[in-house]
Amino acid sequence: MCGIIGAIAQRNVVPILIEGLKALEYRGYDSAGIAIIEKGEVRRVRAKGKLVALEEELAKGSCESPMGIGHTRWATHGVPSVNNAHPHACGDFVLVHNGIIENHQLLKRDQSQHHFESETDSEVIVHLLNDLSGQCDGDLFDLVQKGIQKLQGSYALAVMRTTESDSVVVARHGSPLVIGLGVGENFIASDVLALLPVTSRFIYLEDGDVARISTHSIEIVNAEGQKVDREVKESTLEVGCTTRGEYRHFMLKEIFEQPVVIGEALEGRLSNIKVLDPMLLGASGTKIIELTKRVQIVACGTSYHAGLTAKYWFEQWARIPCEVDIASELRYRKPVVSDGTLLVVISQSGETADTLAVLNEAKSMGYVHSMAICNVPESSMVRGADVSLLTRAGPEVGVASTKAFTTQLVVLAMLAVSLGRRFELTSDFEENVVNQLKQLPSAVSQVLALDGRISILAQTLVHKHHALFLGRGPGYPVAMEAALKLKEISYIHAEAYAAGELKHGPLALVDEDMPVIAVMPDDDLLDKVQSNLSEVRARGGRLLVLTDHDHLEEDEYTTVLNIGTVPKLMRPVVFSVALQLLAYHVAVLRGTDVDRPRNLAKSVTVE
Numbered sequence: 102m103c104g105i106i107g108a109i110a111q112r113n114v115v116p117i118l119i120e121g122l123k124a125l126e127y128r129g130y131d132s133a134g135i136a137i138i139e140k141g142e143v144r145r146v147r148a149k150g151k152l153v154a155l156e157e158e159l160a161k162g163s164c165e166s167p168m169g170i171g172h173t174r175w176a177t178h179g180v181p182s183v184n185n186a187h188p189h190a191c192g193d194f195v196l197v198h199n200g201i202i203e204n205h206q207l208l209k210r211d212q213s214q215h216h217f218e219s220e221t222d223s224e225v226i227v228h229l230l231n232d233l234s235g236q237c238d239g240d241l242f243d244l245v246q247k248g249i250q251k252l253q254g255s256y257a258l259a260v261m262r263t264t265e266s267d268s269v270v271v272a273r274h275g276s277p278l279v280i281g282l283g284v285g286e287n288f289i290a291s292d293v294l295a296l297l298p299v300t301s302r303f304i305y306l307e308d309g310d311v312a313r314i315s316t317h318s319i320e321i322v323n324a325e326g327q328k329v330d331r332e333v334k335e336s337t338l339e340v341g342c343t344t345r346g347e348y349r350h351f352m353l354k355e356i357f358e359q360p361v362v363i364g365e366a367l368e369g370r371l372s373n374i375k376v377l378d379p380m381l382l383g384a385s386g387t388k389i390i391e392l393t394k395r396v397q398i399v400a401c402g403t404s405y406h407a408g409l410t411a412k413y414w415f416e417q418w419a420r421i422p423c424e425v426d427i428a429s430e431l432r433y434r435k436p437v438v439s440d441g442t443l444l445v446v447i448s449q450s451g452e453t454a455d456t457l458a459v460l461n462e463a464k465s466m467g468y469v470h471s472m473a474i475c476n477v478p479e480s481s482m483v484r485g486a487d488v489s490l491l492t493r494a495g496p497e498v499g500v501a502s503t504k505a506f507t508t509q510l511v512v513l514a515m516l517a518v519s520l521g522r523r524f525e526l527t528s529d530f531e532e533n534v535v536n537q538l539k540q541l542p543s544a545v546s547q548v549l550a551l552d553g554r555i556s557i558l559a560q561t562l563v564h565k566h567h568a569l570f571l572g573r574g575p576g577y578p579v580a581m582e583a584a585l586k587l588k589e590i591s592y593i594h595a596e597a598y599a600a601g602e603l604k605h606g607p608l609a610l611v612d613e614d615m616p617v618i619a620v621m622p623d624d625d626l627l628d629k630v631q632s633n634l635s636e637v638r639a640r641g642g643r644l645l646v647l648t649d650h651d652h653l654e655e656d657e658y659t660t661v662l663n664i665g666t667v668p669k670l671m672r673p674v675v676f677s678v679a680l681q682l683l684a685y686h687v688a689v690l691r692g693t694d695v696d697r698p699r700n701l702a703k704s705v706t707v708e
């Protein structure tokens with residue numbers, strides 16, 4: 102939710118800010134802006150809409166400076182507009198903010214002498230700094246430290262002051278912020294991806310930190326105001342890891358990367374017959390699962406669907422008691438936590454506010470141990486959990502999650518086995534899972550080869566207003582994920598139902614205009630799903646059936662997409678890839694912005 106960037110150098114930083122904002126656009130894209138200091142005055146250039154609008158605005162005149170800040174916005178308070186776009190300015194100060202200031206209305210009451218240009222919560226911060234500068238001595242670094250004492254909520258912010266053109270000051274509480282280290286120049290951003298073209302050395306700020314960034318120095322104080330040194334880390338990510346290459350969209354590229362990244366997720370973690378606990382979990386993780394009696398999974402969005410799928414594996418493969426909750430629900434529902442419950446948070450970004458809040462409150466909620474399944478090694482969740490399992494999918498740019506989801510499933514399958522060994526999972530079963538995991542990259546490649554056929558099938562959905570997805574067993578969360586994919590990128594209203602629930606309501610919706618997409622693996626529940634689908638046919642409904650069953654006949658109501666021979670235990674992964682392609686092609690045919698669907702953002706760092 103919103104991306105921020107800043108740079109201070111001995112060269113013009115505006116192109117660095119713009120390139121960085123491009124890499125941060127996944128965090129929000131309803132408006133963008135930059136600020137520089139020019140002849141002792143703040144100069145802002147802002148535009149409503151995607152970054153290209155800001156670039157057009159900048160192209161109208163020259164804009165150069167060795168120091169600047171920038172922002173790309175996902176609206177929470179106030180509509181997308183130029184006035185609501187960051188940076189916000191007051192007096193000598195100009196600021197960008199990611200997060201939510203929960204007490205902004207209270208603060209605003211004390212700022213009645215100010216003219217508010219925007220409807221945002223963020224603008225109060227810049228007025229606050231301006232007021233403080235009139236009330237007490239101190240430079241920008243001091244004022245920010247004082248100012249943040251008054252803020253409630255979450256923030257990553259960067260501030261400049263016209264009278265101090267030698268530094269940018271940043272602060273972090275609950276929203277991600279990194280400092281990028283250069284030679285005679287330094288940078289800040291919400292995410293390392295924004296700074297890869299200029300550096301590979303990063304400092305990850307901790308909650309409560311405030312830092313002064315100059316061309317040749319970095320000064321950091323912690324929440325207690327004490328000077329601290331934070332470790333400098335070398336990023337292994339390469340420039341270009343977030344380019345589209347030959348693909349039309351990031352989403353398509355990321356779908357096609359799945360055979361490789363699934364291989365990465367498995368790499369070094371399996372022997373021929375076993376999941377290698379020390380490689381998957383490390384020493385501390387291995388110790389933690391020894392103490393685990395049950396599992397509580399918590400996540401949002403697509404990651405929640407990965408958790409729902411894993412519940413079947415934990416329970417069916419190994420008889421491990423497992424609950425799965427949406428983070429924003431669990432957070433406020435005061436769960437009764439049984440002894441020995443391992444909290445597992447799943448998150449692509451590792452920054453999703455609700456999931457992170459559950460992790461941060463884990464101990465007080467009664468969870469003795471926590472585990473993060475995450476794609477971003479330096480994320481808040483990885484740093485906050487007792488143990489983390491990385492999904493190794495590489496940066497995912499498309500807002501609709503694809504490769505992050507399937508690699509989450511792969512890691513969860515390995516976890517189910519490691520943990521399951523302590524329950525009822527046999528070594529034969531373990532060997533079976535290991536074999537099937539190893540077949541996954543080629544099984545996924547086989548589904549990707551159906552891309553042409555799937556793009557033709559997508560034509561039957563393109564003019565529909567609604568779609569119903571059905572599945573049973575592990576096919577049910579797969580159907581839920583497929584419905585989410587279709588709705589987020591094509592804007593077709595899509596719902597998923599457990600196929601057995603069809604007759605308890607959704608059947609009333611079925612007619613020839615309501616396509617029904619069935620996830621029908623060739624498993625023990627096949628006959629049950631078949632009967633449910635007969636109920637659809639009998640009402641004139643049109644079916645698209647995804648299956649790995651060899652002999653499923655088509656008829657005037659039914660189209661079959663056979664996805665070939667599939668490693669049976671890993672069906673959710675393979676079926677999901679086919680459904681990702683379906684959603685993708687429907688969206689392309691409808692002409693939506695596939696990678697940046699309206700109103701959404703990839704990293705949801707607000708509650």
Ligand code: G6P
Pocket residue numbers: 401402403404447448449450451452453456500501502701702703704705
């Ligand atoms: C947003 C994204 C989804 C993602 C969800 C959870 O809604 O658009 O793709 O699944 O957040 O994000 P996380 O990073 O926690 O997996």
